[in-house]
Amino acid sequence: MKRKPTDVMTMTPVAYIRTDFPDKFGIPRQSGLLPELEAVIVFEPAFRNPDALRGIEGFSHLWLIWQFSGALRDKWQPMVRPPRLGGNTPMGVFATRSPFRPNPIGLSSVRLIAVEQTEHDGMVLRVGGADLMDGTPIYDIKPYLPYTDNHADASGGFAEPLRAHELVVHDPDGLLERLPTDKRSSAVTVLANDPRPSYQHDPSREYGLYFAGFNIEFTVSENDLTVIRVTPL
């Protein structure tokens, strides 16, 4: 195998994503799990050219290639322990979508909702179902091509049905009304999806979800989630 100096590849962000998740806690574990969550892709000035998006509105879904910028580590480990396997079953890193990879690159498919002209950011892409933290750098955007990306026959290890278990969200004091109107139903969706780490099940523990500029605090007992405090960040 001939190696070339250019095989070590340096990538510059073409865009950043704006989402309602300022940290990784509460982010859906994969793209598409919560399709109603909206995010906005804002291009860097050097790539803010409407021509580069010509024809993209004809696609229903896009691929995003991005960096796990909230989970960088100096060293990679050959095995990781996926949360969805309870956090105690080691799997090879190449058999998982874990962030802790030799090259910490993420791959997500999102629904393209709209291509929008904005006053301050030029043309942006409004997308649904992104599992990215706010401010994540994006290196490439590609159309999802059904004839080559869809594998109806694909099977895989620990595949998970959409929304394996949902929590019932209780907000007895109407605290979620402190959120902007257009963020309330998304917040309930994120809470119902159970943003706790899979292996924590202490009913007395108080959790905090940073979402859309607020800290939403809650407890969980069995399948019931109760909102206990909502405060601006």
Next chain:
Amino acid sequence: MKRKPTDVMTMTPVAYIRTDFPDKFGIPRQSGLLPELEAVIVFEPAFRNPDALRGIEGFSHLWLIWQFSGALRDKWQPMVRPPRLGGNTPMGVFATRSPFRPNPIGLSSVRLIAVEQTEHDGMVLRVGGADLMDGTPIYDIKPYLPYTDNHADASGGFAEPLRAHELVVHDPDGLLERLPTDKRSSAVTVLANDPRPSYQHDPSREYGLYFAGFNIEFTVSENDLTVIRVTPL
């Protein structure tokens, strides 16, 4: 949007792929179009650790993230002219899978055929349907997760049916018998898939396909391809 110095990302190859295509001519235009084409992924010594592959055999398909190393250019252009649109319709680069992108990164799904222990290269992955040139550097390998990567409802621009048109391959002098036995049917498949650039249709023109160590020369008239020479490279 806060930018961090680590947003400029440097990636090191974790593996290289061995395919029968020493140059880009004849490579299927997308992964999966010719599923019977086999390739081998060989890990770099630093990543040649069987633990890193633990559990991967449970997946039917994998994603490869790689560099368009055979098509590097100094400057990106906002628009490209996809061959399948006849080479004369400009499309935004982010609306295509063109190699000529701001970050020249490729994304392909392949079928996982086998995880094999070899004498010289350690554990390798044998895969089907790769659209990569021989020696392409690979930066990441991820399992294809049906519940998040499959979009039965996806629609897109210039989607193309599998093997839109096939050529009838004629080999009146039995020249393809010069190829190794296990490469002959793959060669016929690649020829039938029409390895010419889409916009060339000159019946007197002689084409050469480099495949599996041989130069396979041929002409094409209407839907008939005729092999005229087969010589070792």
